[in-house]
Amino acid sequence: MVYRLRIRSRLATDRQTLWAHASSMDGVNAELAPVHMSHPADAAIGPDVPLGQPLFRSLVTLWRMVPLDLHELALVAVRAGEGFHESSRSLLERRWVHRRTLVDAPDGVELTDELEFEPRLLGPLVARVIGATFARRHARLRHLFVGRDTAPPRVDWQR
Numbered sequence: 001m002v003y004r005l006r007i008r009s010r011l012a013t014d015r016q017t018l019w020a021h022a023s024s025m026d027g028v029n030a031e032l033a034p035v036h037m038s039h040p041a042d043a044a045i046g047p048d049v050p051l052g053q054p055l056f057r058s059l060v061t062l063w064r065m066v067p068l069d070l071h072e073l074a075l076v077a078v079r080a081g082e083g084f085h086e087s088s089r090s091l092l093e094r095r096w097v098h099r100r101t102l103v104d105a106p107d108g109v110e111l112t113d114e115l116e117f118e119p120r121l122l123g124p125l126v127a128r129v130i131g132a133t134f135a136r137r138h139a140r141l142r143h144l145f146v147g148r149d150t151a152p153p154r155v156d157w158q159r
Helices: 017-024 025-032 123-145
Strands: 003-011 036-037 054-062 067-081 083-090 094-104 108-119 154-158
Touching: 003 123, 017 025, 017 094, 017 108, 017 154, 025 036, 025 123, 067 094, 108 123, 123 154
Parallel strands: none
Antiparallel strands: 003 108, 003 154, 036 054, 054 067, 067 083, 083 094, 094 108
16 A cells, blocks of 8 residues: 655745755654664765665664664755655565655745655554654754744544
C-alpha cells in the first residue's frame, strides 16, 4: 500500500539560511535527532550532485546505536534555495519519494515536505512512525527557526 502525507511549517528565516540548513547532512540530522543518518563527510544536497542515481547508503540509527534502516539516497531534482525531489529506497521502504519545497512567505519561509512511500512490511505501523517523525522534524525546525504559527505542524494524510 502506498501512503502519502504533506506537512508544512512557516519559519521565521530567509530561504538561503533555511536552504543552507536543509541541504546539509548536519541539518538533516539536527531535524531527525535522536534518529541519525550516517553519511560521507562531504555529503550535501546541491545542484552539482549526480541526479537519478544513488549518492550513498546511509545507516539510519536511533541514538547512533540502534539500527533502524538502511537508506539508499538518490535525488531526482535539486533547485538550490527552492527545494529537492528525492526518490530512494530502503530496507523498510520499497519506494520513498520526498519532495521538500521552500517558498517565500510573509515574515519568513514556508517549508513543505511531501512524502509518498510504500512500506515493505507493517504498513500502518511504519506510516504512523513516519508521520510522527516528520511532525517532530517540523517541530524541531520551528524551534530552530522560531516559527510564526502557534499551532504545531499538521500532518495531512492523502489517499
